[in-house]
Structures are given as C-alpha cells and as structure tokens.
Amino acid sequence: MDREDFVADDIALADTLAALAALGVSEDTEAPRTRPAAPRAPDEDRLRYVGAATRRIARGFDTDEIVLGLCRAAVPTYADAALVYLRDPLPVGDERPAGPAVLRLRRTDRIKGPGAEGLVWPAEAVDDEQDDLDAGDWSEVVPGGALAEVLRGVRPVFADDRATRTALSELVGEDSALNGWSGMHAILAPLRGRRRVTGAVVFLRRPERPAFEPADLLVAAQLATHTALGVDKAVLYSREAFIADRLQRAMLPHSLPRPTGVRLAVRYLPAAETARVGGDWYDAIPLPGSRVALVVGDVMGHSMTSAAVMGQLRTTALTLAGLDLPPQEVLHHLDEQAQRLGTDRMATCLYVVYDPVSHRITVANAGHPPPILLHPGGKTEVLAVPPGAPIGVGGIDFEAVELDAPAGATLLLYTDGLVESRLRDVWTGIEQLRERLAATAQLTGPDRPPPLEALCDEVLDMLGPGDRDDDIALLAARFDGIAPSDVAYWTLEPEVGSPGRARRLTRQALAGWGLDDLSDTAELLVSEIVTNAVRHASRPITLRLLRTDVVRCEVGDDVPQLPRPRRASPEEEHGRGLFLVNRLARRWGTTRLGTGKIVWFELPHTTTP
Numbered sequence: 001m002d003r004e005d006f007v008a009d010d011i012a013l014a015d016t017l018a019a020l021a022a023l024g025v026s027e028d029t030e031a032p033r034t035r036p037a038a039p040r041a042p043d044e045d046r047l048r049y050v051g052a053a054t055r056r057i058a059r060g061f062d063t064d065e066i067v068l069g070l071c072r073a074a075v076p077t078y079a080d081a082a083l084v085y086l087r088d089p090l091p092v093g094d095e096r097p098a099g100p101a102v103l104r105l106r107r108t109d110r111i112k113g114p115g116a117e118g119l120v121w122p123a124e125a126v127d128d129e130q131d132d133l134d135a136g137d138w139s140e141v142v143p144g145g146a147l148a149e150v151l152r153g154v155r156p157v158f159a160d161d162r163a164t165r166t167a168l169s170e171l172v173g174e175d176s177a178l179n180g181w182s183g184m185h186a187i188l189a190p191l192r193g194r195r196r197v198t199g200a201v202v203f204l205r206r207p208e209r210p211a212f213e214p215a216d217l218l219v220a221a222q223l224a225t226h227t228a229l230g231v232d233k234a235v236l237y238s239r240e241a242f243i244a245d246r247l248q249r250a251m252l253p254h255s256l257p258r259p260t261g262v263r264l265a266v267r268y269l270p271a272a273e274t275a276r277v278g279g280d281w282y283d284a285i286p287l288p289g290s291r292v293a294l295v296v297g298d299v300m301g302h303s304m305t306s307a308a309v310m311g312q313l314r315t316t317a318l319t320l321a322g323l324d325l326p327p328q329e330v331l332h333h334l335d336e337q338a339q340r341l342g343t344d345r346m347a348t349c350l351y352v353v354y355d356p357v358s359h360r361i362t363v364a365n366a367g368h369p370p371p372i373l374l375h376p377g378g379k380t381e382v383l384a385v386p387p388g389a390p391i392g393v394g395g396i397d398f399e400a401v402e403l404d405a406p407a408g409a410t411l412l413l414y415t416d417g418l419v420e421s422r423l424r425d426v427w428t429g430i431e432q433l434r435e436r437l438a439a440t441a442q443l444t445g446p447d448r449p450p451p452l453e454a455l456c457d458e459v460l461d462m463l464g465p466g467d468r469d470d471d472i473a474l475l476a477a478r479f480d481g482i483a484p485s486d487v488a489y490w491t492l493e494p495e496v497g498s499p500g501r502a503r504r505l506t507r508q509a510l511a512g513w514g515l516d517d518l519s520d521t522a523e524l525l526v527s528e529i530v531t532n533a534v535r536h537a538s539r540p541i542t543l544r545l546l547r548t549d550v551v552r553c554e555v556g557d558d559v560p561q562l563p564r565p566r567r568a569s570p571e572e573e574h575g576r577g578l579f580l581v582n583r584l585a586r587r588w589g590t591t592r593l594g595t596g597k598i599v600w601f602e603l604p605h606t607t608t609p
Contacts, residue, residue, distance in 0.1 A: 046219055049077060054226045062238060063090070064107075066230040070201065070223060071109035078219060079187075079203035081110035083178075084227075085139065085171060086191070086199035090235050101141040103171065103199055139171050147171055151197045156189035156220035158212065164188060171200060178204070184211035189224040193232035201227065240304060245270060247304065251311035256284050259292040260548050261356025261482045265452040267460060267474040271302070271417070279310035279347065280415045280473040285321040288591040288598045289554065290356055290482070290546055293321045296368065296413040296475050297349035300390070309345050313337065313391070317351075324593050327351040327364035328398040331391065335366070338392035346392035350413055354405060356482045357546075361411070364400040366391045369416050369426060372434055376408035376449060378441040380434045407481040408449055412437065412459070417470030436462045452478050486513075486547040492530065494537040494557075502530040502543055506553070509545050515605050518551060521584050522603060526553055528577035529599050533557040537596075550586065550602040558596040 053073035060066030067084050074082045085103040141148050146166035150157060159168050159182040168188055172178045181204050191199040201224055205212060249268075256264045264284050279299025287293055295317055299310045316337045320330045330351050338345045348368040354361050363371070363383065367390035373381045386399040405411070412433075419429025440458045444450045450458070456476055463472075488509040492498040503523040510519050526543070533541045537557040546552040563578055581588050581601055588601035 046215060050219055050222050053078070053223060057223070057226045057230055060230055060234070063231055063234045066227060066234055067107045069230075070227045071107055074203060074223060075109045076111040078216075078223075080206050080209065081108070081204040083108045083172065083202040083204075084191075084199065085201070086231065087197075088138070090198060090231070091196060092235050092239050101197075102138055103141060104138045106199070139173070142170070145170060147200075150188055151190045151200060154190055154192050154197070156187050156217045156224060158184050158217070159186035159188060160184060168202065171202065178202075181207075184213075185209075187212055187217065187220045189220045191224050191228040191231065193228040198228055198231055243304060245307075247307045247311070251307070251314060252281055253283060257286050257292070259284065259286050259356075260290040260546060260552065261480050262292055262354055263452055263478040263480065265456050265476045265478075267456045267472070269417075269460070269472040271471050279306035280417065280471040281310050281314045282413070282473045282475045283314060283317065284475070284477075285318060287321065287353065288324055288556075288593055289544075290552065292354050292356075292477075293327075294352040294354065294411070294413055294475060294477055295321075295349065296415060296473055297347055297391075298368070298415040298417075298471075298473070299345075299347040302470075309338075309341060309347070312341060313347060313349075317349075322592070324591070326400060327353055327362050328400040331364050331366045331388070331398040335391045335394060335396065335398075339394050344392075346390045348390050348416075352411070352413065354411075354477065354479065356480070357487055359405050359407065359479070359481045360402055361405040362400050362402050364388070364398050366398060369414065369419060369430060371414075372412045372430070372437060373403075373405075374410040374412065374437050374441055374449070376406060377446045378438065380438045380441070382430060382434055405479045405481075407479060407483075409479050410449060410452070410455065411477045411479065413475040413477075414459075415471065415473045417472040418459070418463070418474060420470070432462060433459065449478065452476055482546055482548060488545040490543045492541040492543055494534050494539070494541055496534070498534050498541065499527045499531045502526050505543065506545065510551070513547050513551075515547075515551065518603050518605060522551065522553065525581050525584060525601055525603075526555070528580055529553075529555045529601075532563060532577055533559070533599075536561075547605075550604055552600060552602045554598050554600040556593070556596060556598045560592055560596055562590045562592060562597055563599065 056073045057066055057069040060069045063086070067086070070084060071082050084106045086106045088102050088104040139147070141151065146163050147170040150164060150167040157164050159165050165179070165182050168182070168186065169176075169179050171188070185205045185207060187203040189201050189203065190197050191201060201220075203212070203220060252268060253266075256266060258264075266282055268280070268282070279297075279301065281295075281297050281299075283293070283295040285293040285295065295314075297310070297313060297317075299306045299313065313334060316334055317330060320333050325333070331349060334347075334349060338347060347366075349366045350368040350371060351364045351366075352361055352371065363385045365385045365388045367388055370385050370387075371383050373383055375381065383403060385401055388398050389396040414433070416426055419433055420426040421429070424432070436459060437455075440450050440455055456474055459474060460472075488505070490502075490505055492502060503526060506522050506526045507519045510516060510522060530541065530543065533555055536559045539558040542554070542556040544554045544556075546554070585601035586604050588599075591598045591600070
C-alpha cells in the first residue's frame with residue numbers, strides 16, 4: 001500500500017509483457033505436461049523478431065522516423081506490404097480533437113524486386129520514398145461505422161468477416177484493389193497511444209504466401225503498440241521543442257541597432273536535433289557617448305527552462321546596460337540574478353563595450369570562450385581576457401580588460417556550439433576558427449577586410465556533420481570608429497552665457513566640416529538643450545558633436561531626471577524646447593548616467609566625412 005499507483009506507461013508495459021509471454025507459450029493447451037522444455041521454433045523466431053522490431057521502432061526520433069521504422073521492420077520479414085494511417089492533425093497530450101477523426105496515409109511500404117510480381121500493384125510504380133499501394137490518401141472515421149468499431153476494439157483483427165472487410169474498405173477506399181485482400185492475409189491493427197487511437201496500420205500478405213496465424217495478431221499488437229506510444233512521445237517532444245524554440249527566438253533581438261562607428265552582423269543556428277533547445281543569446285545595446293555594448297551568452301542545459309532563464313538574463317543585461325555600468329559590474333549583477341533564479345541556474349557570458357571615439361574595447365568574461373579579433377592587415381588574435389567563473393556560481397569577482405580596437409578590425413563573439421562538439425574540444429575548435437578567419441581575410445587581401453555578412457557565412461561553413469550538437473550564436477562587429485577630426489568636444493559652465501557660447505561653437509564646428517546648411521537648425525536645438533541644462537545643473541556641462549553619416553549632438557549634465565516633451569499652454573514661456581527637438585531632429589533621446597544624463601539628437605547631412 002505504500003508504493004505508487006500504476007500509471008498508463010505501466011499498463012502498456014504489462015500489455016507488452018503479457019503478449020511476449022503469450023508468444024512463448026504453446027498454442028496447444030490440451031497437453032501442458034508433454035510440451036518440450038524449449039519453445040517451438042516458430043514462437044522462438046517470433047520472440048526474436050518482436051524484440052528486434054520494437055527496438056528499431058524505438059530508435060525513431062520523430063513521427064516520420066518511427067513510422068519508417070515500423071514499415072522497415074514489418075516488410076518483408078513479417079508482411080509483404082504495410083500501410084500506416086495517422087490522425088490529421090495528431091492530438092497532443094490531453095487535448096481533445098475537434099470534429100470527426102480523419103486518418104491520412106502517412107507511409108506505405110512493400111517488397112520490391114524479384115518476387116513482387118504477384119502483387120496487385122505494378123513493380124514499376126515503386127517510388128523509393130513513398131510506395132504507391134493504390135490506397136486512398138485519407139479516410140474519415142464515421143461514428144458508428146465499421147472502421148470506428150474496429151478502432152474502438154483496440155486489438156488487431158483479421159479481415160475475415162464482413163464488418164472487418166467493410167472497415168478495411170473505409171480505410172483504403174472503396175475503389176482500391178486492396179479490398180480484394182481479406183481473410184487471414186490481411187490484418188487491421190489500431191494504433192492506440194496512451195489516451196486514444198491515433199491511427200491504424202494494415203499488414204498484407206500475398207495470396208500465394210502462407211497466411212497470417214493467430215499468433216501473428218500478437219506480433220501485430222506489439223508493433224502497433226510500440227508505434228503508437230512512439231508517435232505519442234514524438235508529438236509531445238516536438239511540441240515542447242517547438243514552444244521552446246519559439247520562446248527562445250522571441251526573446252532574441254528581432255533586429256540589430258545601427259550604432260555609430262560600428263557595423264554588425266549576426267547568425268543564430270539551433271542545434272541539429274530539434275528538441276535540443278538551448279539558452280544561447282546575443283545582443284547589441286547602444287550606450288551613451290555613441291558607445292555600444294556587445295553581449296553573447298549561453299545558459300547551460302537544453303530545455304524550455306534554459307530558454308526562459310536566457311530571456312530573464314538578457315532582460316537583466318539590457319536593464320543594467322541602460323544604467324551604463326562597467327562590464328564587470330554588469331556580470332556581477334547578472335551573477336546575483338542567476339542565483340535568485342535558482343542554485344542550478346548557470347550561464348556563461350561575454351560583455352564588451354566599444355568606444356568608437358577612443359577606438360578601445362573593454363571586455364569582461366564569465367566563463368565564456370574568448371573573442372577573436374581580426375586585425376585590418378589579416379592577422380588574427382585570440383584575445384587574452386580573464387576567463388572568469390560562469391554566472392550563477394556566486395562570490396566571484398569579475399575582471400575587465402581594456403584593449404585597442406583599431407579602425408577596420410573585426411571582433412567575433414560566439415557561443416561554444418561553434419567550436420566544441422563530440423569530435424573536438426573547445427580549444428581545438430577555437431584554433432580552427434582563428435585559422436578560418438585568417439584564411440578568409442587572405443581572400444580579400446591585406447588592404448580590404450572581408451565583407452561582414454560573407455565572413456559570418458564562411459565561419460559557419462567550418463561546421464561538419466557532427467558539429468551541430470549545440471545551439472550557435474555568432475556576433476561579428478566591424479569597427480569603423482570615429483576619426484578625431486570628426487569629433488568636437490567642449491565643457492561649459494552652468495551660467496547664463498553658456499547657451500550663446502554653445503551656439504557659436506556649434507556654428508564653427510559645422511563650418512569646419514562644410515555643413516553650414518545645418519547651422520541654423522543645429523544652433524536652435526543646441527541652444528534649447530543647453531538652456532535646459534543650465535537651468536538645473538550645478539556642475540559643468542559637456543557638449544560634443546560627432547560627424548559620421550549624421551551629425552550627432554550630445555549634451556551632458558549632472559541632473560539624473562530625464563526631460564520629457566510636453567505641450568505648453570499659450571501663456572507659458574517655457575516647455576517648448578523638446579517639442580522643437582522632436583519636430584526638427586531626425587532622431588533624439590535621453591540616457592541616464594550614474595552621474596547625470598545625456599540628451600542627444602541627430603541631423604542628417606549629405607557630405608561624406
């Protein structure tokens with residue numbers, strides 16, 4: 001009484017054991033004392049066949065493989081032909097199908113070559129992928145009909161009576177030549193899963209061959225039971241994998257930003273096995289000062305939980321990046337968040353911040369494979385960054401290193417699925433990746449780096465047949481940078497005359513760049529933003545102009561409150577500054593810093609820097 005109750009799987013197992021036991025018992029129950037010690041040869045052969053056939057069916061990973069395993073196991077050893085029908089759509093779990101049941105022909109198989117001439121279908125009509133057995137593609141199970149009654153009976157039956165022959169006719173079609181096959185040469189076996197019938201299989205033997213025996217019904221029952229249970233598992237597994245994959249993809253960026261001074265390309269590939277959904281993610285997050293954060297991470301494990309944890313960590317990283325924290329601090333807070341999610345929630349992560357003005361990157365690592373830098377001349381380098389411990393370990397101090405990022409260089413961030421598999425260890429894969437980058441760079445020569453999208457494709461081409469054991473996320477960044485001649489920077493005191501000085505400095509800088517046509521608009525917007533900063537700031541104000549494909553103006557102050565546009569009443573003298581910025585600038589925004597905020601706007605121009 002203290003043991004657990006039987007479940008559906010136990011009942012299926014009991015059914016299997018009973019059938020196998022029945023196969024090993026002599027059919028002659030009249031003389032139990034005179035039977036030999038060993039089972040008769042036919043029954044022994046059936047036992048061996050059933051064991052091999054069910055193992056072959058169980059090897060199937062999805063529905064098609066399971067059905068193919070049934071056909072290959074049944075033909076020609078057990079039957080001359082087999083037809084497998086499955087419900088369309090297949091019910092999933094406990095859901096109740098709406099409307100009448102429809103069975104569709106999923107696969108057929110028959111003996112081929114010499115010896116097949118006696119079949120009612122021509123040998124020359126054979127297709128290696130899908131045999132033509134002159135059967136209907138689909139059949140509706142009419143409630144109360146002959147086919148419905150056979151399916152309700154669950155057990156395989158011979159087509160040796162009128163009701164079963166009618167059921168066979170409903171299944172294969174009234175005009176099918178297979179209707180002439182009946183009696184002990186045809187078996188109709190329902191495919192019953194854990195909760196309901198999910199299809200049917202028809203086994204056929206030629207008239208000149210020995211007919212099926214009553215013991216063959218037990219064989220058909222075993223083949224049908226294992227197929228139905230396998231289909232049930234495959235459907236549930238496929239649905240879980242589909243949901244997890246959609247969940248993961250929904251949590252990944254739908255598109256990449258276009259930050260100043262850097263070009264980006266990304267690739268994401270799920271594992272070759274559809275159910276092995278992991279927690280790989282990537283991100284590119286614009287930061288204040290025209291910087292950008294590049295993030296690649298990998299949650300350990302393969303499940304829907306891994307995908308959900310990935311989404312939580314990515315959201316946390318986005319929030320932390322918005323606070324403009326140093327990379328090592330971002331990893332520290334991600335580590336704390338992972339511990340709050342659970343003691344077994346672990347992930348690796350690489351967090352890189354690129355500054356296009358200083359041409360430098362700051363890198364912090366949490367147990368992730370190191371990035372690879374492709375220099376402008378074609379040299380490749382695995383960056384020496386502190387390895388760190390994975391996120392979720394707890395109590396670990398993360399380190400950050402600052403490295404040069406020259407214009408024209410390409411940084412490659414990736415997850416371990418790209419470099420590690422059953423066929424190679426991670427460091428061997430990293431070295432192969434570095435060599436692949438170097439070889440790709442040689443194709444375009446030292447004066448021109450390879451196109452970014454083509455470079456990503458070349459990298460993925462290094463994957464072999466056994467290298468898709470894990471998800472792969474790949475993020476490539478081409479550093480264009482911003483030349484010092486395209487940057488103007490000033491510090492202004494929070495005093496009444498600063499807006500006027502800001503206007504003069506802006507006009508001079510635009511004139512030096514040959515952008516006088518932007519002066520009026522830029523001066524007006526700069527004046528409005530600097531005036532608002534002067535009104536509230538207590539420390540010096542920063543003003544920076546950047547010339548790339550747009551002119552970007554950034555005004556920083558020490559006030560953390562972010563300004564918001566509002567519609568001022570006619571009698572108010574203030575409150576229209578951001579309204580003008582919103583109307584005249586192509587883009588604008590605000591970013592909170594640890595010591596204040598930055599208000600920025602962009603104006604388009606047609607002059608090449």
